[in-house]
Amino acid sequence: MVFRRSGKERGDMTAEGGISLTCRVLGEGKVLPRAERITDAVTFHGEGPVWSSRWGGLRWVDMLAGDVMSLGADGTVGRRHVGGVAAALRPRRGGGAVIGVERGFALEEADGTLTHLPELWADQGVRMNDGGCDPDGRFYCGSMAYDKTTGAGALYRLDPDGSTAVVLDGVTVSNGLEWSPDGALAYYVDTAAQQVAVFDYDGASGLTGRRTFVSIPEEDGAPDGLTVDAQGGVWVALNQGGEVRRYTPAGALDEVVEVPVRGVTACTFGGPALDELFITTSREGLAPGDDPPAGSLFRAAVGVQGRPVREFAG
Template sequence: MSDVISVLNARATLGEGPVWVAREQALWFVDIKGHKVHRFDPATGNHRSYDAPCQVGWVLPSDDGKFIAGLQQGVARFDPATGAFEVIATPEAALPGNRLNDASVDAHGRIWFGSMDDSEAAVSGRLYCFDRGEVRESGLAPVCITNGPAISPDGCILYHTDTLGRVIHQVPVNDDGTLGAPAIFATIDESDGWPDGSTCDAEGFVWIGLWGGWRARRYAPDGRIAAEVRLPAANVTKIAFGGTDLCTAYATTARKGLDAAALAGQPLAGNIFAFHVDVPGAPGNLASLG
């Protein structure tokens, strides 16, 4: 792996949800607390941001050439040409204190996404599946903060994170899109921070961002730690693989919760970082609208 470099001075309060969009050769990500969607073209250095109407947990490319976004109030279509958001599903209309947090797309075009208590106190976060316009609950037990989820390259395993519990679960994905019984994949020591977003590479290894841990970590499919990459920011939120060979790892980070002294010690917090990996990421999928 190469050295870590800062490639975008994003200064995000809560940078999250990086996703490489192959049709544009661009990295998209969000600043949840800044109410922003961002697009970054590494080849040109061009960076553009879009205002979201509220907190936005993720943005993912869809098969109509546009995007699906996870807003605080629900799932929305997002059109970069106009900057407009159109809410199409509100799975937690009865839980105004919740917000959507993280998501990924499987090979069938289904979006797996989670919610969380915005005050990080109530056990009200759930995992959902958005399947061609309809949202259903996953059946997994609620937690305070859901993270991930990540899908194995063969589509057979979903990795689901209980951030405050410091546990990552692996869950079988059945042929019909339902989930089997979860099992513990990995636990995170208190000294290593909290597990945040996750993604899988082409070998089925799982990359985890560690909030408060100053690092991203690669786990083997059997749950052992295979590698770590240290970053110059404490709050590492998620990894995405980009470039024509998917061998550039991009990391989102956050300034949230850092006081003036902490920020003085990590002035690059909130930026986008990049490093080279020998094993490429798994190719991304497009969300299906049916």
């Protein structure tokens, strides 16, 4: 059932640490059925979900544990350790995956062999975070300081030939990155700015013309990961906001998916028809026993389709 509400109120924490049925209200945005929990709390800091037919389904990361997670067709969860941090990943066109690890990139071959590329920096106080692939098959991953020092991060690009470049510097918490269906726009989150930015994009010039797509009030939560559907709608996970929001290509709030934990980190489309929204969550900052479902994987039926994931050409 879809319904509209006006005004604004925040969900209340229950004694058990979950969120009560009183939910935040967002003007005329449609509120979709609440996301369903489909795993136990299998991650401490779940992030970066990606659906790929090459993998036979969904992978995501337990970022600070350095593990890549996988969801089997029967609902079983797999785990593979890839380093101190597993930040983001995308499939490779030839099989395997490209992975953002603590201070650089790693390549997984189709047979599972993992090779870490040379580290991009020596500072142990800075790590990779979120990323994605552009329409030309290049992989981007952004960094942040563990203590979130302002401007300590950057957005890096790994080209198919193995070369790397700094695309943006002076970033604080580099987060979600995804392109519009036609590849002409790129949406990007630096969480500390409390906004989703949009760039113009072409293969020769890269990311240009940065401007604000939407701003998020701090009381609504922090913009984290994002994805883009086949209609060009931008879905943004709100960390500490307990929801995922869909914005139209014009930047208008359109739909809201409520998640029964506050630490909502990222989302992606998956399922055989790419019409299910998979949502990752985190236990970061919680005391043991607080908010028991945090760290679980959630799924929601949202009535639109996503696009096949863009793959790394290297």
